[in-house]
Amino acid sequence: MKSIPQASAALVTGASSGFGAAIARSLAKESRPVIGLARRSARLEQLREEIGVDLFHPVAVDVRDADAVAAALDGLPERFADIGILVNNAGLSKGFGPVQHAASADWQEMVETNINGVLNCTRAVLPRMLAAGYGHIVNLGSIAASYPYLGGNVYGATKAFVRQLSLNLRTDLDGTGLRVTCVEPGMAETEFALVRYDGDQDRARALYENLTPLSAEDVANAVVWCLAQPVHVNVNLIELMPTQQLFGLGFSGAAVPEKVRK
Numbered sequence: 738m739k740s741i742p743q744a745s746a747a748l749v750t751g752a753s754s755g756f757g758a759a760i761a762r763s764l765a766k767e768s769r770p771v772i773g774l775a776r777r778s779a780r781l782e783q784l785r786e787e788i789g790v791d792l793f794h795p796v797a798v799d800v801r802d803a804d805a806v807a808a809a810l811d812g813l814p815e816r817f818a819d820i821g822i823l824v825n826n827a828g829l830s831k832g833f834g835p836v837q838h839a840a841s842a843d844w845q846e847m848v849e850t851n852i853n854g855v856l857n858c859t860r861a862v863l864p865r866m867l868a869a870g871y872g873h874i875v876n877l878g879s880i881a882a883s884y885p886y887l888g889g890n891v892y893g894a895t896k897a898f899v900r901q902l903s904l905n906l907r908t909d910l911d912g913t914g915l916r917v918t919c920v921e922p923g924m925a926e927t928e929f930a931l932v933r934y935d936g937d938q939d940r941a942r943a944l945y946e947n948l949t950p951l952s953a954e955d956v957a958n959a960v961v962w963c964l965a966q967p968v969h970v971n972v973n974l975i976e977l978m979p980t981q982q983l984f985g986l987g988f989s990g991a992a993v994p995e996k997v998r999k
């Protein structure tokens with residue numbers, strides 16, 4: 738089993754915001770070159786200015802477009818071409834209604850991003866890792882894969898896919914030295930709720946009114962810890978949530994706020 742060389746890059750999808758940006762910052766702080774992938778190029782440019790050109794390379798691509806992902810990785814500068822770490826983090830949730838009121842376009846966007854996007858990036862990176870004989874794939878799942886909540890229908894199902902894919906990948910990769918981890922956070926304050934509620938700030942904020950949510954840095958710490966384990970240790974699954982969160986969307990000592998339920 739080979740360790741991942743320090744000069745080997747980490748491809749972090751969804752690096753323009755939230756967990757992805759925090760993971761990119763943490764890895765770069767350890768002098769790991771990071772390829773930050775997302776659609777919003779201006780955000781990625783900001784991160785490049787902050788982290789520096791030596792350690793951050795932006796790739797403005799939509800994970801739903803398999804050809805674009807593959808082409809972007811084929812055109813990487815030499816310093817970033819050896820990808821030892823893939824963090825499949827890009828993802829979203831759209832809509833909060835019960836299944837009978839859900840919009841099919843929302844379902845489609847979640848399936849294409851959270852499922853196809855993970856598959857596209859994994860397929861693009863795996864041959865490089867297998868040829869190198871080292872690699873670690875960390876997939877961002879969610880506690881929504883395990884605990885149902887009102888309106889979580891297709892989002893939770895896409896994250897159940899991510900968890901099972903992680904376990905299946907790890908099984909298929911037996912003997913290759915590659916590792917696979919699924920990190921499953923609970924409620925974390927990022928742009929996630931804003932995207933879910935189509936930019937409605939009040940509704941997004943109301944979600945976190947009754948508890949101290951996880952921060953993007955809390956989740957980045959978990960990812961970095963998984964990556965830091967010695968090569969003979971594979972962390973399969975990590976679930977973390979706010980102390981005040983009771984599994985699905987339950988809060989300790991309080992009902993789900995009315996503004997969130999609507």
Ligand SMILES: NC(=O)c1ccc[n+]([C@@H]2O[C@H](COP(=O)([O-])OP(=O)(O)OC[C@H]3O[C@@H](n4cnc5c(N)ncnc54)[C@H](OP(=O)(O)O)[C@@H]3O)[C@@H](O)[C@H]2O)c1
Nearest residue numbers: 751753754755756775776777799800827828925927928929
């Ligand atoms: N926040 C939570 O409570 C929570 C809990 C559990 C799991 N998660 C999961 O954690 C991951 C990160 O979420 P977050 O909380 O950090 O949310 P966020 O702040 O909204 O960040 C999501 C990231 O995904 C990127 N993205 C979305 N669609 C994309 C696409 N088609 N192609 C490329 N990039 C795309 C976004 O970039 P662009 O818009 O620039 O493309 C953004 O960088 C997601 O998979 C989410 O499901 C979140």
